[in-house]
Amino acid sequence: MERTSTVSLFDTIVTLMENKRYATLRDILTTMNPVDIAAVFEDIANEKCALLFRLLPKELAADTFVEMDEETQEMLIHGFSDTELKEIVDEIYVDDAVDIIEEMPANVVKRILRQADPEMRKEINEILKYPEDSAGSIMTTEFVILRPKMTVEEAIKRIRRTGIDKETIYTCYVSDSHSTLIGIITIKTLLLSEEDELIEDLMETNVISVNTLDDQEEVAQIFNKYNFLALPVVDREQRLVGIVTVDDAIDVMEEEATEDIQKMAAITPTTDKPYDRIGVFETYLSRIPWLLILMVSATFTGMIITSFEDALAASVVLSAFIPMLMDTGGNSGSQASVTVIRALSLGEIEFKDILMVIFKESRVSLLCGATLAAANFLKMMLFDRMLMGNESVTVMVAAVVCLTMIVTIFFAKIVGCTLPMIAKRLGFDPAVMASPFITTIVDAISLFVYFEIATALLHIG
Amino acid sequence: MERTSTVSLFDTIVTLMENKRYATLRDILTTMNPVDIAAVFEDIANEKCALLFRLLPKELAADTFVEMDEETQEMLIHGFSDTELKEIVDEIYVDDAVDIIEEMPANVVKRILRQADPEMRKEINEILKYPEDSAGSIMTTEFVILRPKMTVEEAIKRIRRTGIDKETIYTCYVSDSHSTLIGIITIKTLLLSEEDELIEDLMETNVISVNTLDDQEEVAQIFNKYNFLALPVVDREQRLVGIVTVDDAIDVMEEEATEDIQKMAAITPTTDKPYDRIGVFETYLSRIPWLLILMVSATFTGMIITSFEDALAASVVLSAFIPMLMDTGGNSGSQASVTVIRALSLGEIEFKDILMVIFKESRVSLLCGATLAAANFLKMMLFDRMLMGNESVTVMVAAVVCLTMIVTIFFAKIVGCTLPMIAKRLGFDPAVMASPFITTIVDAISLFVYFEIATALLHIG
Numbered sequence: 001m002e003r004t005s006t007v008s009l010f011d012t013i014v015t016l017m018e019n020k021r022y023a024t025l026r027d028i029l030t031t032m033n034p035v036d037i038a039a040v041f042e043d044i045a046n047e048k049c050a051l052l053f054r055l056l057p058k059e060l061a062a063d064t065f066v067e068m069d070e071e072t073q074e075m076l077i078h079g080f081s082d083t084e085l086k087e088i089v090d091e092i093y094v095d096d097a098v099d100i101i102e103e104m105p106a107n108v109v110k111r112i113l114r115q116a117d118p119e120m121r122k123e124i125n126e127i128l129k130y131p132e133d134s135a136g137s138i139m140t141t142e143f144v145i146l147r148p149k150m151t152v153e154e155a156i157k158r159i160r161r162t163g164i165d166k167e168t169i170y171t172c173y174v175s176d177s178h179s180t181l182i183g184i185i186t187i188k189t190l191l192l193s194e195e196d197e198l199i200e201d202l203m204e205t206n207v208i209s210v211n212t213l214d215d216q217e218e219v220a221q222i223f224n225k226y227n228f229l230a231l232p233v234v235d236r237e238q239r240l241v242g243i244v245t246v247d248d249a250i251d252v253m254e255e256e257a258t259e260d261i262q263k264m265a266a267i268t269p270t271t272d273k274p275y276d277r278i279g280v281f282e283t284y285l286s287r288i289p290w291l292l293i294l295m296v297s298a299t300f301t302g303m304i305i306t307s308f309e310d311a312l313a314a315s316v317v318l319s320a321f322i323p324m325l326m327d328t329g330g331n332s333g334s335q336a337s338v339t340v341i342r343a344l345s346l347g348e349i350e351f352k353d354i355l356m357v358i359f360k361e362s363r364v365s366l367l368c369g370a371t372l373a374a375a376n377f378l379k380m381m382l383f384d385r386m387l388m389g390n391e392s393v394t395v396m397v398a399a400v401v402c403l404t405m406i407v408t409i410f411f412a413k414i415v416g417c418t419l420p421m422i423a424k425r426l427g428f429d430p431a432v433m434a435s436p437f438i439t440t441i442v443d444a445i446s447l448f449v450y451f452e453i454a455t456a457l458l459h460i461g
Numbered sequence: 462m463e464r465t466s467t468v469s470l471f472d473t474i475v476t477l478m479e480n481k482r483y484a485t486l487r488d489i490l491t492t493m494n495p496v497d498i499a500a501v502f503e504d505i506a507n508e509k510c511a512l513l514f515r516l517l518p519k520e521l522a523a524d525t526f527v528e529m530d531e532e533t534q535e536m537l538i539h540g541f542s543d544t545e546l547k548e549i550v551d552e553i554y555v556d557d558a559v560d561i562i563e564e565m566p567a568n569v570v571k572r573i574l575r576q577a578d579p580e581m582r583k584e585i586n587e588i589l590k591y592p593e594d595s596a597g598s599i600m601t602t603e604f605v606i607l608r609p610k611m612t613v614e615e616a617i618k619r620i621r622r623t624g625i626d627k628e629t630i631y632t633c634y635v636s637d638s639h640s641t642l643i644g645i646i647t648i649k650t651l652l653l654s655e656e657d658e659l660i661e662d663l664m665e666t667n668v669i670s671v672n673t674l675d676d677q678e679e680v681a682q683i684f685n686k687y688n689f690l691a692l693p694v695v696d697r698e699q700r701l702v703g704i705v706t707v708d709d710a711i712d713v714m715e716e717e718a719t720e721d722i723q724k725m726a727a728i729t730p731t732t733d734k735p736y737d738r739i740g741v742f743e744t745y746l747s748r749i750p751w752l753l754i755l756m757v758s759a760t761f762t763g764m765i766i767t768s769f770e771d772a773l774a775a776s777v778v779l780s781a782f783i784p785m786l787m788d789t790g791g792n793s794g795s796q797a798s799v800t801v802i803r804a805l806s807l808g809e810i811e812f813k814d815i816l817m818v819i820f821k822e823s824r825v826s827l828l829c830g831a832t833l834a835a836a837n838f839l840k841m842m843l844f845d846r847m848l849m850g851n852e853s854v855t856v857m858v859a860a861v862v863c864l865t866m867i868v869t870i871f872f873a874k875i876v877g878c879t880l881p882m883i884a885k886r887l888g889f890d891p892a893v894m895a896s897p898f899i900t901t902i903v904d905a906i907s908l909f910v911y912f913e914i915a916t917a918l919l920h921i922g
Contacts, residue, residue: 031667035687160652169649170631170690187648188630191621206492224715226496227708229631229690246707247688250714254685257718258803261725265799266792275804276814280821284828287796294792295833296840298785305781306851316774319783320766323904324759326784330791331727331755331897335748338726342719343736353737360741367745372756379757390767436792443784 013040017048026055034060038067050079062091069277070103077108086115093167094120095140095248098127127242135219136212138252139233139242144172148182148200152193159187168245171230174203181207181232181240209234212241216252221347223249260345264338264434266290294436301443308451317392318454321401322447324376329408329446330439332368336361336416337438341430344420351425357417365413369406377402400454407453408446415441474501478509487516495521499528511540523552530738531564538569547576554628555581556601556709559588588703596680597673599713600694600703605633609643609661613654620648629706632691635664642668642693642701670695673702677713682808684710721806725799725895727751755897762904769912778853779915782862783908785837790869790907791900793829797822797877798899802891805881812886818878826874830867838863861915868914869907876902 009028016025029037029052037056041049041064053076056064065073065088077085089097089112097116101109101124113121123141130136144166146155155172163169172190174183183203193202209232210219222231223246231249233242259269268286305312305322312319340357343349349357380398384390416438420430470489477486490498490513498517502510502525514537517525526534526549538546550558550573558577562570562585574582584602591597605627607616616633624630633651635644644664654663670693671680683692684707692710694703720730729747766773766783773780801818804810810818841859845851877899881891 033667033669033687156652163649164653169652187652188624191617191630191648192625206494208494224711226494227711229707246690246711250685250688250707250711253711253714253718254807257714257722258807261718261722261799261803264722264725265795267796267800274807274809275800276810276817280824280828283800283821283825287793287825288829288832291789291792291796291829291833292836295785295789295837298788299840299844301784301788302781305784306778309777309781312780313774313777316770317767319773319780320763320770322780322783323762323766323787323908324756326787327759327762327897327900327904328752328756330900331752332748334726334897335728335752338722339728339736339744342722346715346719346735348735349737356737360744363741364744364748367741368749368752371749372752375753376756379760383760436788436795439788439791443788447784 010040010043013052014044017044017052022055025052029056030060034063035067037064038069038072041068041072046075049076058087059091062088066092066096066100069273070100073100074104074108077104077111082111082115085111089115089120090117093140094123094127094142095138095167097124098137101128130212133216134212135210135214135216135233135244136242138216138219138248139212139244140167140248141242142166143230143243144169145240146172146174146185146199148174148176148198148203150199151195152190152197152199152202153195155185155190155199156195159190168230168243171228171243173232173240173243174199175240179239181209181234181238183207184232207232210244211236217256217345219244220249220252220256224253225347256345260341260431262286263429263431264341266294266434266436290436294440297440298443301440301447304444304447304451308447308455311451311455315392315397315454315458317390317397318400318450322450325401325404325408325446325450326439326443328372328405329412329442332365332409333412333416333438333442334434336365336413337420337434340417341420341434344424344430349421351421354418354421357421358414361413361417362410365410366406368413369409372409373402373405376405396457400450400457403457404446404450404453407449408442411445411449412438412442415445471501471504474513475505478505478513483516486513490517491521495524496528498525499530499533502529502533507536510537519548520552523549527553527557527561530734531561534561535565535569538565538572543572543576546572550576550581551578554601555584555588555603556599556628558585559598562589591673594677595673596671596675596677596694596705597703599677599680599709600673600705601628601709602703603627604691604704605630606701607633607635607646607660609635609637609659609664611660612656613651613658613660613663614656616646616651616660617656620651629691629704632689632704634693634701634704635660636701640700642670642695642699644668645693668693671705672697678717678806680705681710681713681717685714686808717806721802721892723747724890724892725802727755727895727897751897755901758901759904762901762908765905765908765912769908769916772912772916776853776858776915776919778851778858779861779911783911786862786865786869786907786911787900787904789833789866790873790903793826793870794873794877794899794903795895797826797874798881798895801878802881802895805885805891810882812882815879815882818882819875822874822878823871826871827867829874830870833870834863834866837866857918861911861918864918865907865911865914868910869903872906872910873899873903876906 013025049072053061101112116124127137127139142165144159144163146158159169170187172185172187173181174185176182183205184207185199185203189202208222208226210222212233212235219231228246230243230245232240233244235241262269268289377398380393380401384393419433419438423433424430474486474489505513510533514522562573574585577585588598588600603626605620605624607619620630631648633646634642635646637643644666645668646660646664650663669683669687671683673694673696680692689707691704691706693701694705696702723730729750838859841854841862845854880894880899884894885891
């Protein structure tokens with residue numbers, strides 16, 4: 001499996017550099033995938049990067065450059081002459097150039113834009129205008145445009161002539177004289193058709209497209225649903241302004257899944273850098289806000305305990321079951337909230353399904369509650385009372401705990417499934433309504449229910 | 462935005478069916494994407510499906526059929542004549558046929574295999590032999606093979622002749638006479654090269670491939686890393702046996718992300734059906750095992766409280782801070798575990814990085830612990846003592862709580878980051894080591910630390 005080659009090759013590359021065996025190095029590098037070469041650059045000493053980079057043939061150098069992390073890119077750019085920078089900029093696609101520019105300081109951006117030819121500079125500036133996370137911000141403006149009256153032969157000629165600079169030639173776009181998108185045709189259809197057939201007779205006219213301002217998450221969902229390789233992006237007048245390719249859609253999917261997972265674990269997503277490249281302080285900043293908020297909101301739970309202090313003092317055995325009730329409630333609530341959040345982000349359910357969701361979760365909660373209560377009753381009687389000889393675990397105490405459990409799980413599931421849907425409805429990210437947030441609410445509910453039931457059944461307090 | 466058309470169109474389609482306007486219906490359906498037509502079938506009454514299906518042109522019918530859920534597919538197959546079934550089977554790709562067969566009861570599988578032509582039947586049976594979730598099980602055997610000595614012109618002719626039955630023609634595979642994969646070439650390269658150039662001079666020879674038995678998650682990671690449209694699958698002798706296309710890799714990515722998220726929330730992943738199609742009992746079964754396990758393991762936490770019953774009775778105020786300490790510990794632990802699990806599943810870190818991870822998490826935990834302890838000290842003094850007038854919240858009690866918090870967060874982060882890495886190392890799924898599991902362990906640790914510190918500082922128990 002050659003993809004693991006960077007691991008074993010890395011030492012060889014370092015040794016060859018030290019021994020100044022540049023011809024051999026070049027031979028090795030040209031057999032490698034740009035992604036793997038970029039990984040080598042991120043691991044070798046900074047002062048060796050420029051030398052190694054100059055060993056790469058022009059096209060491979062550009063392909064490798066776009067795969068590097070921003071620190072390495074910035075460092076290399078500082079070492080480039082204007083001519084070297086221009087060679088890179090000329091080779092890369094507009095959307096990759098935009099990705100790089102977005103991460104660079106202003107003076108580097110200026111240098112890059114100065115080296116880009118006027119057409120490319122215009123396109124970069126167009127894309128930079130779109131809001132972050134919009135379809136416009138992740139699209140590329142390099143695609144093949146065909147006309148409806150062209151023959152297959154003319155179309156293929158055009159692709160051969162202009163295709164070298166296009167990010168994808170596999171889906172071609174047909175527009176009329178007003179630049180309105182009227183159809184798409186794949187290169188497969190072109191190759192499998194007769195040379196004199198007309199594009200307008202072959203093209204697919206029912207085109208699914210997105211608007212420049214649509215959210216990138218929506219774009220990713222469409223790729224996931226329809227198995228496209230590219231998706232056209234149109235402006236408000238239905239004019240074709242760009243395309244999103246499947247590789248960028250995959251990046252969005254991974255990024256959005258990571259963000260959802262982070263939010264579910266009470267982490268503020270701050271960066272899409274890999275774990276080993278994020279600093280300690282940055283990690284701290286992404287984690288501390290929710291810890292603080294959740295700590296303060298646990299005050300209410302504390303207040304509930306304080307207000308039932310007398311009941312607790314009268315029957316200290318009750319406090320032994322607080323962690324179990326809180327954890328079970330929290331876990332039940334997380335299960336519901338996480339399931340609903342994922343279904344919302346995959347577009348499986350919407351706000352209008354809220355009654356169906358509540359009905360379903362309430363039935364699931366009763367099944368779970370009954371099972372856990374029964375298991376817990378047995379455990380309290382057989383283990384706590386008989387085996388451990390804890391006389392204060394009476395049948396009534398067990399009844400209080402089990403009843404609390406059923407009620408708590410019911411509320412936990414209902415709160416867990418409704419809060420994310422309401423958040424979505426109000427325009428917030430449902431993922432924030434996941435486990436930790438639900439846990440805090442469910443803790444308060446479960447303790448309140450516990451003490452109320454205990455006071456009623458055990459005649460204490 | 463035409464992709465929302467199914468929603469508004471659905472009523473029209475039902476009305477047209479009731480009024481027997483079949484020609485109009487057919488016209489509407491042929492402008493729709495197969496994915497959207499399949500959604501219509503899933504929503505209309507069963508007895509109308511067969512009629513509607515017969516309105517579809519043959520190719521569109523097959524494309525729509527593969528997008529339906531298994532219930533609708535099975536119902537339609539039962540209504541098909543053998544000729545109708547054969548028409549569908551002939552049109553669909555091998556990997557889609559395998560996906561359908563895997564979900565069908567044995568008698569339906571037999572009928573499908575009987576209608577497949579011998580070549581296809583053999584290929585289906587080949588793929589069915591690979592273990593679930595392996596690269597072999599998600600690959601297709603329909604791809605374009607070229608020979609190294611072919612010219613570009615010959616290659617394009619071959620693609621034109623055989624391409625219609627191939628799932629992708631955009632990447633072509635070059636093999637020698639022993640079927641060993643020796644290179645790949647994209648149709649872009651073919652189209653942009655001269656007609657008399659040789660494939661062996663143009664092809665990319667540094668091919669990244671996977672083995673038939675590699676895990677599908679690994680396959681998805683490679684797509685994510687290298688931006689491929691297709692990935693070749695080879696057997697142990699490096700013979701090319703199939704390819705995985707990017708659309709299948711995207712399905713795997715979404716499926717694996719959902720599974721990770723479910724496991725993190727203590728749900729046993731059972732099905733890849735959308736939320737609204739999973740029954741109540743099935744949902745119950747996927748949730749109850751972990752709830753039971755976690756409930757029983759909370760027994761230990763209860764036992765710790767019981768063994769410090771005297772301390773608690775002597776200083777009841779201590780119990781008011783139990784929920785806050787447990788929640789804060791649990792949240793801190795989840796943050797670390799979820800971050801590490803995600804980094805593991807994206808391939809950002811490996812087991813060998815464990816010391817780096819522990820060092821980083823311990824520094825983050827000290828920063829978080831110090832901040833939270835300071836905030837909590839202020840809150841206990843200003844809010845609980847001064848504002849609420851709770852005289853039993855003394856400086857010493859606040860010190861006990863804050864000290865416990867720092868120690869708990871430290872342990873929580875360390876446990877949170879190491880358990881998933883150890884799980885991965887031992888061959889278990891790290892995602893199971895997420896929030897709920899960590900919470901249970903951290904609960905026990907935090908209570909133990911709390912009571913030990915309280916006993917020492919407050920001279921009780």
